[in-house]
Amino acid sequence: MPALPSTDHVHDRVTSALQRCGVDHLPEVTGTGHPARTPITGEALFDVAACGPADVERAIGAADTCFRTAWRDTPAPVRGHLVRRLGELLREHKGDLADIVTVEAGKIRSEAAGEVQEMIDICDFAVGLSRQLYGRTMASERPGHRLMETWHPLGVVGVVTAFNFPVAVWAWNTAVALVCGDTVVWKPSELTPLTALACHALLARAASDVGAPSDVHHVLIGGRDTGALLVDDPRVALLSATGSVRMGREVAPRVAARLGRCLLELGGNNAAVVAPSADLDLAVRGVVFGAAGTAGQRCTTLRRLIVHEDVAEAVTDRVVEAYGRLRARIGDPFDDATLVGPLIGESAHRAMAEALEEAAAEGGTVLCGGARCLEKEAPDAYYVEPAVVRMPRQSDIVRQETFAPILYVLTYRTLEEALDIHNGVPQGLSSSIFTTDQREAELFMSAAGSDCGIVNVNIGTSGAEIGGAFGGEKATGGGRESGSDAWRAYMRRATNTVNYSTELPLAQGVSFL
Ligand code: UN1
Numbered sequence: 001m002p003a004l005p006s007t008d009h010v011h012d013r014v015t016s017a018l019q020r021c022g023v024d025h026l027p028e029v030t031g032t033g034h035p036a037r038t039p040i041t042g043e044a045l046f047d048v049a050a051c052g053p054a055d056v057e058r059a060i061g062a063a064d065t066c067f068r069t070a071w072r073d074t075p076a077p078v079r080g081h082l083v084r085r086l087g088e089l090l091r092e093h094k095g096d097l098a099d100i101v102t103v104e105a106g107k108i109r110s111e112a113a114g115e116v117q118e119m120i121d122i123c124d125f126a127v128g129l130s131r132q133l134y135g136r137t138m139a140s141e142r143p144g145h146r147l148m149e150t151w152h153p154l155g156v157v158g159v160v161t162a163f164n165f166p167v168a169v170w171a172w173n174t175a176v177a178l179v180c181g182d183t184v185v186w187k188p189s190e191l192t193p194l195t196a197l198a199c200h201a202l203l204a205r206a207a208s209d210v211g212a213p214s215d216v217h218h219v220l221i222g223g224r225d226t227g228a229l230l231v232d233d234p235r236v237a238l239l240s241a242t243g244s245v246r247m248g249r250e251v252a253p254r255v256a257a258r259l260g261r262c263l264l265e266l267g268g269n270n271a272a273v274v275a276p277s278a279d280l281d282l283a284v285r286g287v288v289f290g291a292a293g294t295a296g297q298r299c300t301t302l303r304r305l306i307v308h309e310d311v312a313e314a315v316t317d318r319v320v321e322a323y324g325r326l327r328a329r330i331g332d333p334f335d336d337a338t339l340v341g342p343l344i345g346e347s348a349h350r351a352m353a354e355a356l357e358e359a360a361a362e363g364g365t366v367l368c369g370g371a372r373c374l375e376k377e378a379p380d381a382y383y384v385e386p387a388v389v390r391m392p393r394q395s396d397i398v399r400q401e402t403f404a405p406i407l408y409v410l411t412y413r414t415l416e417e418a419l420d421i422h423n424g425v426p427q428g429l430s431s432s433i434f435t436t437d438q439r440e441a442e443l444f445m446s447a448a449g450s451d452c453g454i455v456n457v458n459i460g461t462s463g464a465e466i467g468g469a470f471g472g473e474k475a476t477g478g479g480r481e482s483g484s485d486a487w488r489a490y491m492r493r494a495t496n497t498v499n500y501s502t503e504l505p506l507a508q509g510v511s512f513l
Helices: 007-021 053-069 076-092 094-105 109-129 168-179 193-210 224-232 245-257 280-296 312-329 346-361 415-423 438-445 486-490
Strands: 034-037 044-048 145-153 156-160 183-187 217-219 236-242 261-265 270-274 302-308 365-368 387-390 406-412 430-434 454-457 491-499
Touching: 007 044, 007 094, 007 193, 034 193, 044 193, 053 156, 053 183, 053 217, 053 224, 076 094, 076 109, 076 168, 076 193, 094 109, 094 193, 109 168, 156 168, 156 224, 168 183, 168 193, 168 236, 168 486, 183 224, 193 217, 224 236, 224 245, 236 245, 236 486, 245 261, 270 280, 270 415, 280 302, 280 312, 280 406, 280 430, 302 312, 302 415, 312 365, 312 387, 312 406, 346 365, 346 387, 346 406, 406 415, 415 438, 430 438, 438 454, 486 491
Parallel strands: 156 183, 156 236, 183 217, 236 261, 270 302, 270 430, 302 406, 387 406, 430 454
Antiparallel strands: 034 044, 145 491, 365 387
16 A cells, blocks of 8 residues: 655645745644645645635625626627636646645545646636627517527626535636636635635736736635625625535525525435446446545545346446455555545545445445555544445435445346436436447436436446536536536526617517507
């Protein structure tokens, strides 16, 4: 098992990366601010100054003024220059940002770099979008009239992000919001303040390089109270929040109470169906990456394997065998040999241990994994062996999202039964089927198939590209971010009727005067 680096080593590495990204006032360890920790050793690296209510007020006020006085009137293709410059800086600092993500979120280096690549990709997409914010023209029912729609910027977008994708989800929202003419106030997870400072510094540099106003973006380091101020402020036209279903249930009614707009990306409980015709080599690889990758801490992580009983033994044996090979590759996420980094912290580990106990009480059999590793070397860090648990049925614990690497295995006889199990959970984010039978694949993608926002065939549930809209149904919250036409959530639509005739015919044939 790769040895862990010391906290001093991690501190030095992240310090240089932050400096290169242009974070001017490097935080120190003072014991007074908001602690920035690394899950690699579980120890504190710095204290970051936390925002108070006055800072939140100032940030929202400045972003709102910037929106009204400058940004909404800047032509969209010119707004695109800012995002293009940000994309260039992200390319230049890909390694630095990946280092910071690895330090704060514990992602293995390749996945951290992949996350930064996702930022670069969305910047490219948003730059193109800056010339494609199209409205439709419709045929008017009246002679000499034109009916059309225009898309306008919305206002301040409040972005709340989670620890597990500390930079990509910010970039999905921010790159698109900025070209749409919105300004952004960001409340990152309190577990990842350093990545937020680095992103903010890079965006500030991009703004200064292209002559865009610095108030297009503000970052607020803080906890729940800080987020609540953003949620309740009527100047925040759209609140885009990523996190747990519990968080969504708190946030949505508060935003609704002020008739604001919400874009929610909440939990997933993603499943893969493995049919008897599946290419098993491919299925096993897809399953293992989906379930154990990112130490099970993606909202798209594969949590339920619904496998046909004819291939259940073969598939389970192979997955367990692959997990056996992972065991030697749990540890330092900076080591190229590592495939499974740490859990984010103690509560994540507790949730995993409790879920495993509950699964056993509900009749489950742990086929492999679940043990904590490296606790002698780093008592405050939480490394675990990814677990596979055979369940007799889809019991309560299987229907919950536990943000840790536990894969529940269930079996089915008919595809109808598989779909019932598949859709029989509160969440609806991502799904996949492994099959070579076209009828099954089409049915799975049909209205009567998977009820998720992401429905894949012969690939796993995680690792979506930015070009499609990302998000899910039911308790996942219904929001869509990233590609396709997700930009529409960041703008307001005006319907225009223009009369270029000398008559005034009323619609629906109404006569008056
Ligand atoms: C998340 O886990 O919050 O599809 C986002 C994926 C990534 C994004 C995940 N592109 O797994």
